[in-house]
Amino acid sequence: MRRIAIVGAGQAGLQLGLGLLGAGYEVTLVAERRPEEVRGGRVTSTQLMFGPALRIERDAGLALWDDTAPVMPAFELSHWEPEGQPDVPPRRFTAPFDREVRSVDQRVKLSAWLELFEERGGRAEYRSVGPADVASVAAAHDLTVLATGRGELSALFEPDTSWPAHDGPPRSLACFYVNGVAHDTADPAAGYVRNTGVPPTGDVIMMRALTVGGPCDILLIEGKWGGAYDCWADRPGAGDGLRRALELLRAYAPWEYERFRRAEPTDAGAALYGAITPAVRRPVARVDGDRRVLGLADAVAVHDPVTGQGANNAARAAASYLDSILRRGDLPFDEEWMRGAFDTYWASARHTHAFTDLVLREPQPEHVGRIMETAFDRPEVAHRFANGYADPPTYRDWLMDPDGADAYLAGFGR
Numbered sequence: 001m002r003r004i005a006i007v008g009a010g011q012a013g014l015q016l017g018l019g020l021l022g023a024g025y026e027v028t029l030v031a032e033r034r035p036e037e038v039r040g041g042r043v044t045s046t047q048l049m050f051g052p053a054l055r056i057e058r059d060a061g062l063a064l065w066d067d068t069a070p071v072m073p074a075f076e077l078s079h080w081e082p083e084g085q086p087d088v089p090p091r092r093f094t095a096p097f098d099r100e101v102r103s104v105d106q107r108v109k110l111s112a113w114l115e116l117f118e119e120r121g122g123r124a125e126y127r128s129v130g131p132a133d134v135a136s137v138a139a140a141h142d143l144t145v146l147a148t149g150r151g152e153l154s155a156l157f158e159p160d161t162s163w164p165a166h167d168g169p170p171r172s173l174a175c176f177y178v179n180g181v182a183h184d185t186a187d188p189a190a191g192y193v194r195n196t197g198v199p200p201t202g203d204v205i206m207m208r209a210l211t212v213g214g215p216c217d218i219l220l221i222e223g224k225w226g227g228a229y230d231c232w233a234d235r236p237g238a239g240d241g242l243r244r245a246l247e248l249l250r251a252y253a254p255w256e257y258e259r260f261r262r263a264e265p266t267d268a269g270a271a272l273y274g275a276i277t278p279a280v281r282r283p284v285a286r287v288d289g290d291r292r293v294l295g296l297a298d299a300v301a302v303h304d305p306v307t308g309q310g311a312n313n314a315a316r317a318a319a320s321y322l323d324s325i326l327r328r329g330d331l332p333f334d335e336e337w338m339r340g341a342f343d344t345y346w347a348s349a350r351h352t353h354a355f356t357d358l359v360l361r362e363p364q365p366e367h368v369g370r371i372m373e374t375a376f377d378r379p380e381v382a383h384r385f386a387n388g389y390a391d392p393p394t395y396r397d398w399l400m401d402p403d404g405a406d407a408y409l410a411g412f413g414r
């Protein structure tokens with residue numbers, strides 16, 4: 001039986017591990033925390049997942065929250081300039097999602113998947129693997145996959161210099177899981193994914209989710225450096241942080257403040273602060289003379305969460321690697337095969353990475369501004385934009401291509 005080691009029990013590592021177990025492989029998964037520590041710990045993401053990624057989980061028998069996780073039926077985008085043009089009302093569009101969109105707190109999902117992994121006969125080792133330990137893990141297995149997210153082991157993978165290098169994170173991040181948001185039936189938008197953008201300040205993204213205590217709401221503040229949303233250096237506790245976030249809503253998205261004014265943190269671990277420097281790395285690292293390890297998902301390609309793509313990518317990457325491993329049969333998992341496994345995944349995921357880069361570019365390319373302006377007036381443009389999140393390569397021919405944008409907008413007289 002072929003023996004495979006996976007280091008890192010996140011979305012990608014667990015999904016791959018469970019898939020390999022189901023296919024009869026002997027799998028060792030190295031996890032830093034036990035299920036109960038994950039469940040009782042701090043939130044790690046907003047993990048908004050779109051139809052295709054949810055479908056991957058469902059096909060793998062891992063969609064365990066279909067009856068309990070709220071479905072968000074539409075996307076609302078608002079744009080307001082309270083400092084420059086306070087008297088001009090916010091611009092806004094709403095577009096229905098064609099396929100389901102949900103968020104299951106990774107504390108709920110990953111702790112349950114880890115338990116399932118052990119119940120199904122997987123071997124879990126609870127420890128942190130240091131850079132010097134990777135070689136001994138690799139020596140004991142036919143294939144070693146590093147699915148360690150933004151952890152220190154990604155430094156083993158060389159940067160891919162064909163992608164722009166980022167000196168630092170494009171945004172500051174603050175995230176709060178809350179109860180007590182107004183959800184009366186007269187306000188269906190309360191159940192949407194909503195993004196309010198304020199030019200010099202940043203974005204606030206709101207969504208429904210399922211957390212450890214049941215359904216909740218999430219507030220993700222994506223702050224531009226030096227703007228009013230960039231105010232989390234002191235890492236306040238969940239209660240103090242949320243009070244500060246509500247004051248920001250009162251100033252920069254008062255309609256959201258009305259919904260959130262009675263919000264309370266869901267639990268002691270309900271707040272997360274940080275910042276992510278985007279990076280694309282070479283997928284194969286040499287760890288001991290001739291031994292190679294393969295990087296998976298965020299360990300080798302990571303970006304800011306403003307477009308909600310990292311967990312979706314992780315699901316796709318794990319499914320793609322699983323397929324590559326199964327196809328390999330009894331042949332060795334050599335470097336050429338590793339590169340091929342990554343390239344198969346990256347052929348599509350590269351467009352997701354480029355999409356996120358585009359959204360965060362300052363200033364925005366002129367054609368993107370024109371598309372968004374048109375979306376505020378034309379529901380079909382808003383619909384196409386909103387549903388592209390589920391499958392970002394579909395942006396390639398219009399949002400990400402100035403000529404394609406011209407051709408598309410010409411149909412709307414722009």
Ligand SMILES: Cc1cc2nc3c(=O)[nH]c(=O)nc-3n(C[C@H](O)[C@H](O)[C@H](O)COP(=O)(O)OP(=O)(O)OC[C@H]3O[C@@H](n4cnc5c(N)ncnc54)[C@H](O)[C@@H]3O)c2cc1C
Nearest residue numbers: 008010011012045046048129149151297298309310311312
């Ligand atoms: C604030 C925020 C909001 C986000 N919102 C979204 C969203 O709405 N939609 C979306 O799709 N994505 C979102 N993301 C991104 C998404 O959470 C990640 O891209 C995704 O979880 C990556 O999965 P992964 O398995 O690659 O890594 P991770 O989920 O980071 O898992 C890595 C695992 O490896 C473990 N590990 C690390 N180092 C070691 C080591 N040395 N030894 C052993 N174990 C180790 C860690 O403990 C962790 O369990 C968001 C991220 C953030 C920070």
